[in-house]
Amino acid sequence: MSAAGPVRLVVAGAIIDLENRSLLLARRRYPAEVAGLWELPGGKVEVGETPERALRRELAEELGIDVEVGGRIGPEVALRADLVLIALTARVVSGTATPTEHSAVRWVDGAGLSAMASEGELVPADAVWVSDLIEELARRA
Ligand SMILES: Nc1nc2c([nH]c(=O)n2[C@H]2C[C@H](O)[C@@H](COP(=O)(O)OP(=O)(O)OP(=O)(O)O)O2)c(=O)[nH]1
Numbered sequence: 001m002s003a004a005g006p007v008r009l010v011v012a013g014a015i016i017d018l019e020n021r022s023l024l025l026a027r028r029r030y031p032a033e034v035a036g037l038w039e040l041p042g043g044k045v046e047v048g049e050t051p052e053r054a055l056r057r058e059l060a061e062e063l064g065i066d067v068e069v070g071g072r073i074g075p076e077v078a079l080r081a082d083l084v085l086i087a088l089t090a091r092v093v094s095g096t097a098t099p100t101e102h103s104a105v106r107w108v109d110g111a112g113l114s115a116m117a118s119e120g121e122l123v124p125a126d127a128v129w130v131s132d133l134i135e136e137l138a139r140r141a
Helices: 050-061 111-119 124-138
Strands: 008-017 020-025 042-044 066-072 077-080 083-094 105-110
Touching: 008 050, 008 066, 008 124, 020 111, 020 124, 042 050, 050 066, 050 083, 077 124, 083 124, 105 111, 111 124
Parallel strands: 008 083
Antiparallel strands: 008 020, 008 042, 020 105, 066 083, 077 083
């Protein structure tokens, strides 16, 4: 795509459990470069869709959960010239996260997230969010 082409947004959910001070991560199956690495679940925003609505749709499809979406967290990340990634906070309103497209899900606390980042277990683009996520987990404690 040319540099002047439309930019597509990917929205990822920083799903936080207030009681357990933990964050939901999902393990990617594809593409090969990131298969086996952990991400904040989400997906691409469709034309005419708000990021909030896209996140609720993706999380219902991918994990079978209904979430309430909060505000932005962390910086936006340019994945490619035509793809930008943002993260929104969210909390589960109903359902239990059960992966349909990911190979696994797990809840981690701040220390666990930090350890996974150090071990290179997160998808590379998400590494920039780690300090903001750890701060958020501590703030809500
Ligand atoms: N969902 C999500 N995608 C991420 C994250 N970090 C990151 O680099 N990505 C990349 C991987 C993909 O190239 C793109 C999102 O693709 P996706 O596969 O989740 O979205 P989708 O379901 O709407 O897309 P598709 O498979 O239908 O093409 O963003 C993240 O934390 N969450």
